[in-house]
Amino acid sequence: xxxxxxxxxxxxxxxxxxxxxxxxxxxxxxxxxxxxxxxxxxxxxxxxxxxxxxxxxxxxxxxxxxxxxxxxxxxxxxxxxxxxxxxxxxxxxxxxxxxxxxxxxxxxxx
Amino acid sequence: xxxxxxxxxxxxxxxxxxxxxxxxxxxxxxxxxxxxxxxxxxxxxxxxxxxxxxxxxxxxxxxxxxxxxxxxxxxxxxxxxxxxxxxxxxxxxxxxxxxxxxxxxxxxxxxxx
Numbered sequence: 475x476x477x478x479x480x481x482x483x484x485x486x487x488x489x490x491x492x493x494x495x496x497x498x499x500x501x502x503x504x505x506x507x508x509x510x511x512x513x514x515x516x517x518x519x520x521x522x523x524x525x526x527x528x529x530x531x532x533x534x535x536x537x538x539x540x541x542x543x544x545x546x547x548x549x550x551x552x553x554x555x556x557x558x559x560x561x562x563x564x565x566x567x568x569x570x571x572x573x574x575x576x577x578x579x580x581x582x583x584x
Numbered sequence: 585x586x587x588x589x590x591x592x593x594x595x596x597x598x599x600x601x602x603x604x605x606x607x608x609x610x611x612x613x614x615x616x617x618x619x620x621x622x623x624x625x626x627x628x629x630x631x632x633x634x635x636x637x638x639x640x641x642x643x644x645x646x647x648x649x650x651x652x653x654x655x656x657x658x659x660x661x662x663x664x665x666x667x668x669x670x671x672x673x674x675x676x677x678x679x680x681x682x683x684x685x686x687x688x689x690x691x692x693x694x695x696x697x
Contacts, residue, residue: 504682516588516674516688517627524683562626564686571642572617572676572686576626 479575480563486581493550495578497563498543504566506539508548511560511577520548520561550580558582586610590675590689597665597696605660605692607675613687614680616658617642618650620671621691627674633658634680665696 481496497506505524509517523530523539523546530537536549550557560577567573591606609616617632619642629642633652647669649661658677662669672693678686 507686509686514691516690517676517686518688519685522683522685566682571629571632572678573629573643574619574627576624 480561480578482578483576484579484581486583487553488583489553489555491553493553493557493580493582495548495561495580497546497548497575499546499563499565499575500544501565501567503541506537506546507564507566507572508535508537508546509562509564509574511562513559517562553580553582555582555584588675588677588687588689590673590692592692593690594693595695597662597694599666599696601665602661602663603665605662605673605675605694607658607660607689608656609658609675609677609687610656611677611687612655613677614655615684616652616675616677617686618648618658618660619674619676620644620669621674622671630660630673662694667696670694670696 479498507522508520511517521532521537523537534551539546560579562574562577564572564574588609614635618630619627621627628644631650633639639650672691674691675689676686678684
């Protein structure tokens with residue numbers, strides 16, 4: 475079974491609004507990563523947060539990690555049409571395996 | 585620097601046929617992996633390798649074989665294709681060790697009739 479579960483499965487917002495996606499996982503992790511996938515393309519790395527970090531920023535992205543609740547959130551501020559994509563969390567466990575969740579499909583409406 | 589390349593981009597097979605999906609990277613990454621992506625299922629790990637000569641199974645290894653004779657190449661073999669293997673296949677690579685970004689290829693869309 476997959477490690478990460480994203481919530482919601484789909485999200486539709488207006489351009490300029492903030493988008494929040496959540497990820498829950500089951501086992502201890504070394505770090506958690508977020509990736510973006512545009513339709514029909516491969517995944518692109520967005521941000522990594524280590525297990526001893528609680529929050530990380532990169533441009534319009536903010537990621538939080540709560541290891542006690544085994545959850546993470548990705549916030550995209552001031553969304554743009556180009557942010558329309560699927561977003562995946564991935565957890566790195568022992569043996570360096572990177573296990574992905576099912577993804578959140580984000581649609582930004584103009 | 586081409587990154588991670590995959591061939592072919594599209595492939596149609598008949599049930600029972602065999603084929604090899606090619607993957608190559610030019611970043612000297614030790615860690616490489618294969619995923620399949622099905623609608624609503626996210627990415628599932630098929631096989632991975634932490635270096636030349638070393639491979640291991642992921643979540644869904646049945647029906648697939650891999651080998652890693654060089655650092656650059658990590659081919660995925662379907663021995664006897666089944667309709668359940670219809671999917672999009674992604675190869676990825678990253679530096680060995682924890683906390684490293686994973687780079688993905690563009691994917692191979694496989695249909696098994």
